[in-house]
């Protein structure tokens with residue numbers, strides 16, 4: 186069965202897998218690809234230090250493996266295969282690249298390095314298209330890489346040696362095989378599992394799609410780059426290629442326009458499959474209409490939050506519309522409209538007994554819950570809404586682009602405006618931090634530090650999580666006086682609170698409190714380059730050799746930068762920086778052994794150690 190038709194594109198070609206890896210052979214043949222196996226003789230000896238990133242090294246090795254096979258086959262028969270695929274898998278922990286162990290001691294060294302920690306597995310892949318011209322070999326190379334994060338449990342020496350003696354580690358990068366007994370060592374995996382096993386099949390199919398079906402301008406509204414087009418989409422495209430119907434029309438019948446995944450953020454012009462016209466009229470732009478109305482839905486949510494509707498229904502629901510209107514001291518007709526829209530938006534449920542919260546509303550929209558996002562809704566309504574009404578003039582007049590098109594930080598300037606505004610801002614940050622603090626605190630093992638200072642730590646949510654996770658850690662929250670003054674209102678009791686103190690100050694002007702570990706969570710993105718360097722250099726001067734700097738920022742790997750949330754936020758807060766940019770920033774300011782890890786779905790975290798100046 187060929188599930189992904191792009192694999193079928195290679196059906197009549199002479200495809201060679203330049204790899205001895207049985208795992209790669211299995212993954213590709215399971216996917217329906219037919220190929221010959223010719224292991225590469227390229228010696229994996231490129232100088233690692235000459236590559237800017239580990240994945241550049243893996244991609245180059247993959248390319249050299251494939252090119253070696255292509256040229257050997259060409260020399261032998263004066264005929265080259267059509268396509269040669271090469272791959273190289275490496276394990277990266279800190280700045281160290283691990284390949285296959287040379288002996289048991291080497292395997293032990295590798296596994297000890299990985300023990301209890303998170304690491305990255307990169308596979309570089311090269312797809313080499315070959316052709317023979319006048320006895321000469323011409324090649325065209327496309328290459329890409331995939332990264333997967335893997336965390337090992339804390340493992341005893343005994344277990345490590347038992348595993349090594351099983352013989353499994355010897356032919357595998359990093360000295361383990363996640364697909365077999367090595368799977369028992371692994372606590373979690375973020376990303377493509379097959380990438381760890383040696384071949385990122387999903388990304389490979391996307392790459393083939395890119396190569397074999399480059400989108401025509403008129404197709405761009407239908408096919409999303411980031412996904413492997415659905416089978417139906419491909420069939421349409423193949424038909425077109427074979428002289429079939431026009432793409433606009435081929436979407437008819439409710440098949441061609443399907444999105445490849447369940448992401449609701451479909452391209453706005455993507456036709457709704459069920460509603461396409463059958464007579465040459467353009468399909469209904471359902472996604473676009475949804476975008477046109479998006480602001481109305483936000484305002485309904487904000488208004489319901491402001492009226493404390495979800496609080497009322499959490500405690501007293503279900504309630505009839507008239508009773509809700511009475512309690513809100515609002516007009517009955519208007520209240521009923523609002524309630525019905527909330528039902529349509531999935532925020533409320535309506536039965537014969539009246540209106541009640543949906544689960545998501547009770548969890549995230551009632552104000553007192555552990556996971557409440559009320560503060561964020563309130564802040565977006567009171568402030569960000571207004572900022573976005575200035576988008577048109579800001580684009581025309583050209584604001585400071587380092588701060589996004591709107592030229593203002595969402596938070597800027599309001600801390601000093603009024604106590605109420607400061608509180609609103611703090612509630613918004615508090616809401617957001619609750620979603621991410623645990624991931625930030627546990628992305629790395631920070632138990633070697635005994636004191637930490639969370640710069641711009643606001644209500645102390647992350648400080649609390651750090652103190653909870655590391656029982657020896659004393660945590661200082663350093664923030665502007667107007668913030669620390671109000672932070673008391675956000676504190677909950679608990680033993681870890683004794684190890685948290687709030688210190689008022691400005692991190693651009695005042696001496697930073699002493700600490701082994703400095704933390705900047707969602708701070709750097711808000712500042713333009715000059716301020717950012719000033720802040721990092723102040724931290725670097727305060728941090729003792731061996732101390733650490735932990736930076737948490739919105740996840741912004743290349744593939745994510747184009748997605749909806751970071752893009753919208755970038756309008757008011759500037760373009761998010763990638764993990765590599767953060768790694769470079771820390772290195773530039775005197776931090777070494779810089780490691781990057783994913784912290785949940787929203788953030789990435791970077792940890793560096795202060796070098797001896």
Ligand SMILES: Cc1cn([C@H]2C[C@H](O)[C@@H](COP(=O)(O)OP(=O)(O)OP(=O)(O)O)O2)c(=O)[nH]c1=O
Pocket residue numbers: 203204205206207208209224225229250272273274275276285306356357358359361362363364367381382383
């Ligand atoms: C981390 C990890 C790696 N591996 C394997 C995948 C690769 O086969 C190997 C990494 O070595 P590679 O040098 O990438 O590949 P290889 O030597 O096996 O084959 P060739 O060079 O001929 O293409 O490690 C696993 O099987 N499971 C794992 O969990």
